[in-house]
Amino acid sequence: MSTAPGVARKRRRLTAAQRENRAGLAFVSPTFLVVLVVVIVPILWTVLLAFQHAKLVDIQGMGIFGNWTFANFTEVFTSPGFWSSLFTTLAYTVGGTAGSVLLGLIAALALRKPFRGRGLLRSTMLLPYVAPVVAVAFVWETALSPQYGIVNQWGGKLLGWDNPIAFLSTRSYQVDVFGWHVGVPLALLTVIAFETWRYFPFAFLFLLARLQAVPGGLEEAARVDGATPTQRFRYVLLPQLMPVIALLCVLRFIMTFNKFDDVYLLTGGGSGTDVVAVRVYDFLTANFDVGAAAAQALVLAFVLMVLLGIYFKFFAKKVQEEA
Amino acid sequence: MTRAQFEERFFGVARWVVIVLLALITLVPFYYMLLLSVKPIDALLLDPGSMWVSAKDFTLATYENVLRPTSDGGQGFLRLLRNSALVSLGTVVLTLAAAVPGAYAISRLRFFGGRQVSALFLAVYLFPATLLAVPLFVMFARAGLSGSLVGLAVVYIAQTVPVSIYMLKNYFVTIPASVEEAAALDGASRLQTVRKVVLPLALPSLMATGLYIFMIAWNEFLFALLFLAASPGKWTVSLGLQQLSNGIEVPKTVLMAGSVVLTIPVVLLFYAAERLLTEGLTSGADKG
Numbered sequence: 001m002s003t004a005p006g007v008a009r010k011r012r013r014l015t016a017a018q019r020e021n022r023a024g025l026a027f028v029s030p031t032f033l034v035v036l037v038v039v040i041v042p043i044l045w046t047v048l049l050a051f052q053h054a055k056l057v058d059i060q061g062m063g064i065f066g067n068w069t070f071a072n073f074t075e076v077f078t079s080p081g082f083w084s085s086l087f088t089t090l091a092y093t094v095g096g097t098a099g100s101v102l103l104g105l106i107a108a109l110a111l112r113k114p115f116r117g118r119g120l121l122r123s124t125m126l127l128p129y130v131a132p133v134v135a136v137a138f139v140w141e142t143a144l145s146p147q148y149g150i151v152n153q154w155g156g157k158l159l160g161w162d163n164p165i166a167f168l169s170t171r172s173y174q175v176d177v178f179g180w181h182v183g184v185p186l187a188l189l190t191v192i193a194f195e196t197w198r199y200f201p202f203a204f205l206f207l208l209a210r211l212q213a214v215p216g217g218l219e220e221a222a223r224v225d226g227a228t229p230t231q232r233f234r235y236v237l238l239p240q241l242m243p244v245i246a247l248l249c250v251l252r253f254i255m256t257f258n259k260f261d262d263v264y265l266l267t268g269g270g271s272g273t274d275v276v277a278v279r280v281y282d283f284l285t286a287n288f289d290v291g292a293a294a295a296q297a298l299v300l301a302f303v304l305m306v307l308l309g310i311y312f313k314f315f316a317k318k319v320q321e322e323a
Numbered sequence: 324m325t326r327a328q329f330e331e332r333f334f335g336v337a338r339w340v341v342i343v344l345l346a347l348i349t350l351v352p353f354y355y356m357l358l359l360s361v362k363p364i365d366a367l368l369l370d371p372g373s374m375w376v377s378a379k380d381f382t383l384a385t386y387e388n389v390l391r392p393t394s395d396g397g398q399g400f401l402r403l404l405r406n407s408a409l410v411s412l413g414t415v416v417l418t419l420a421a422a423v424p425g426a427y428a429i430s431r432l433r434f435f436g437g438r439q440v441s442a443l444f445l446a447v448y449l450f451p452a453t454l455l456a457v458p459l460f461v462m463f464a465r466a467g468l469s470g471s472l473v474g475l476a477v478v479y480i481a482q483t484v485p486v487s488i489y490m491l492k493n494y495f496v497t498i499p500a501s502v503e504e505a506a507a508l509d510g511a512s513r514l515q516t517v518r519k520v521v522l523p524l525a526l527p528s529l530m531a532t533g534l535y536i537f538m539i540a541w542n543e544f545l546f547a548l549l550f551l552a553a554s555p556g557k558w559t560v561s562l563g564l565q566q567l568s569n570g571i572e573v574p575k576t577v578l579m580a581g582s583v584v585l586t587i588p589v590v591l592l593f594y595a596a597e598r599l600l601t602e603g604l605t606s607g608a609d610k611g
Contacts, residue, residue: 017433023513024434027424031444031484034421038481039447042458049458110341121342123597125349130593132542134561135582138568139356142575150355153372197348209605228327229334258451261544265565280453284549290457297454304449 049294072295081274089257089275092192097252099196101245104203112211129201137265140194144168171272187271191263195256203248210244250311257304276300360385360583364574385580400584403563410472410559411540414479415533422484426491427517444485452545460549470554478546483536490535493606494528531603534596538589560585
């Protein structure tokens with residue numbers, strides 16, 4: 001593009017389009033530089049590290065290339081709990097995504113029509129999302145504590161729990177349902193509940209914005225035709241909301257799949273909440289095994305890519321068509 | 324009663340039940356945090372189920388403990404607050420400095436790769452922070468930036484710049500191009516146009532974006548943990564609070580006071596600019 005067609009033109013001033021091109025590139029370059037240094041280069045380096053013997057101690061002296069090996073991947077795939085951790089990550093992600101989008105949808109529908117104090121409630125409901133994760137995780141931890149937590153106190157008083165329940169450290173809570181002993185993965189469910197609570201405001205915000213842009217005439221027409229509220233929701237509102245819901249699900253899925261802090265702060269990855277992101281951290285800090293951590297992180301990213309690929313290949317179009 | 328009538332009545336009631344429940348689940352945890360932070364630990368252990376604090380129990384000693392410098396036997400949170408503020412404000416300034424020209428170029432200028440570049444930036448969020456954490460950890464160790472607030476701010480810029488560009492771009496496209504053309508006719512250069520015409524018009528969006536960046540940086544935990552854990556003098560409030568919880572013999576009430584100290588700046592900022600922020604985030608979403 002910058003190659004000038006002739007000497008005669010080169011002497012002349014640049015054309016407007018050329019100047020625009022240059023300005024554009026110049027304006028984007030600071031951002032591009034930061035992203036390159038702090039995102040793209042590290043990602044490429046992760047790929048390299050995953051195929052190398054790399055402990056943190058010797059990484060200072062070693063070159064970028066060399067020491068090629070597949071040992072990290074063998075270690076990751078054969079390490080105890082790898083597959084169960086992948087399954088936990090999936091369950092956590094699906095649960096957290098579905099929970100937050102669903103609760104966000106319910107909240108958006110409830111707050112759709114104006115009432116006194118709606119503005120205040122709307123902003124207040126965003127608090128779980130804007131508050132620092134460390135602070136809210138500690139509040140949950142304290143409230144759910146078996147010794148001094150308020151939930152167990154009130155549960156005992158109002159719901160008649162016999163013994164305090166250790167929500168965050170019970171891998172499998174035994175429940176009798178019609179004589180069947182069922183193990184409920186309590187810690188995992190608690191973490192999912194936390195995820196739902198913390199991120200429903202995000203879904204709520206976007207769904208409410210979309211709901212308020214739905215033309216009033218559509219619903220009015222359906223009402224005149226005798227459609228009940230559930231029918232109006234199913235056949236009028238839902239198709240309008242579907243693209244936003246799909247987008248939110250994809251976004252939340254990506255974010256939750258890679259989530260580290262929430263689980264780490266609540267359970268430390270114990271009691272059946274061993275999501276892969278926490279395992280990467282453990283590889284890195286407990287064993288200083290950079291190679292294995294990189295391989296584990298890469299496997300996580302790869303699984304996410306495959307899932308997203310499947311979604312966009314088979315389902316994204318369908319959502320578009322239905323909408 | 325017809326089905327339609329029944330449903331109208333049912334949802335009329337259900338709506339209020341949902342509204343009350345939502346208000347409860349969002350407010351009670353924060354109330355609980357505030358409540359425990361002004362109680363002595365004995366009062367908590369004596370009656371864990373209590374939802375208020377009696378006048379004779381009320382104490383601010385927990386806050387004193389949290390804020391007093393470590394040399395006086397406190398937890399030194401004032402210093403951590405300063406660290407967090409430095410990192411967050413630095414991130415806001417630098418991210419905006421990079422994102423404003425970027426967003427302007429993407430929304431206004433036609434240039435080589437201009438269409439792909441915004442998608443490329445958003446792809447940053449596809450990669451887990453943990454994936455970036457490993458090489459960044461090593462890179463920073465090599466560059467001598469581990470344990471430095473500057474290194475942390477650089478990582479935060481990369482994490483916040485894509486969403487900032489997205490938010491700013493959505494606003495820039497709503498500014499009529501004719502305003503800029505008028506400035507250009509008056510002989511203003513491209514940079515002058517951006518600085519004197521576009522930026523003043525985009526001020527609300529700039530503030531909303533800056534606020535969002537500030538919140539992300541203030542709340543961030545993983546990178547702070549990885550880069551700063553070994554240097555207590557540089558801890559951010561989030562990290563300091565988490566390390567405090569690992570410490571022996573720190574009463575839960577002190578921990579809650581720390582949580583309040585961590586939460587208050589973000590919540591105050593949020594309420595001050597809530598309308599700006601929600602509009603900045605969702606503009607574009609209502610177009611389907």
